[in-house]
Amino acid sequence: MWGTLPLYFPLLQPAGALEIIAHRIVWSLLFCLVLLLATRQMRGYLAVMRSGRMLAVLSAAAVLVAANWTIYVFAVTSDHVVDAALGYFINPLVTVLLAVLVLKERLRPAQWVALGFGGAAVVVITAGLGTVPWVALGVAFSFGFYGLLKNRAGRTVPAIPGLAVETTVLAPVAVLYLLWLGAQGTSTFVQEGTGHALLLVSSGIVTALPLLCFGAAARLLPLSVVGMLQYLAPIMQLALGVLVFHEEMPVVRWVGFSLVWCALVLLTVDALRSLRVARVARVAQR
Structure with missing residues (x-):
């Protein structure tokens, strides 16, 4: 689903990126509230809303995911699909970097080499194109920090209540912005016809479903499997951008992308080797 998003968001034009994001927030919240009622998880949602610490963490996550959505929508509606794909290729490297800087984890040699390849890719693209790949870095770092906060909260907050809380935090700003657009006469929700309005409403489902699937997968599948599956979306986005x-x-x-791919291969091989060693050690202890 994430891999095909570059085909969806251009359909929402002439709505601008901020209007699209506001609709994503409002309709995602409504969709999540329906799911909460259908799955009988409303009590969990209300419990998080009453928990000061957890609400603060998810509020920060909400700001980060809103920033990520805005950068991404801007990218795919302004001929920067390839840059958005590069951002999601860089994202695993950002996650490793945050593990060092924020969580104070010790990296293995292969992980340091992978970070070196990632840094070299940014330098090569910047020097070759004469500009820093801000879109790619914005996508990567906003989602990297979002993933860090979700990792801290996700152990106790299921996917649907978590996303519902995040969109609840963002909804007042989104609603006020949409009302302001309406008052200014620049809202496209009514002016562009029923089909356009329905497409904007569908942004809630399009936004929520992949995030909920990702949240559920992160809880049910081994992290190594989730990590490798995440490469599918940027591969699809890169193919769409080029073809x-x-x-x-x-x-x-291409050189910059190749350096990032080398880094990802190193990370994947190192992670699989580490899992195998840990598995052997557990067997030996029995």
Whole structure:
């Protein structure tokens, strides 16, 4: 679902990125509230809303995911699909970097080498294109910090209540912005017809479903499997950017992507080796 999003958001034009994000927030919240009632998880949602510490963590996560959505929607509606794909390729490297800087984890040599490849990729693309890949870095770091906060909260907050709390926090700002657009006469919700309005409403489902699937998968599947599956979305987005939207891919961009892919291969191989060693150690202790 995430891999095909570059095909969806251009359909919402002429709505701008901020209007699209506001609709995503409002309709995602309504969709989540329906799911909470259907799955009988409303009590968990209300418990998080009453928990000061957990509400603070998820509020910070809400701000980060809103920033990520805004950067991403801007990217796919302004011919930067390839940059958005690069951001999600860089994201696992950002996660490793945050593990060192925030969680004070000790990295294995292969992980340090992978970070070096990632840094080299950014330098190569910046030097070759004459500009820092801000879109890619914005996507990567906003989702990286979001993942860090969700990791802290996700152990106790299920996927649906968590997303419902995040969109609840964002909803007042989103509603006020949509009302302001309406008062200014610049809202596209009514002016562009029923079909456009229904597409904006559908943004709630389009936003919530992959996030809920991701949240559920992170709780049920081994982390190594989740990590490798996450490479599918940027691969699909890169293919769409090059083959469907015909975005330019000069040699320097291919070199930068190749460096990131080398880093991801190193991370994956190292993670699988670490899991195998841990598994052997557990068997030996029995």
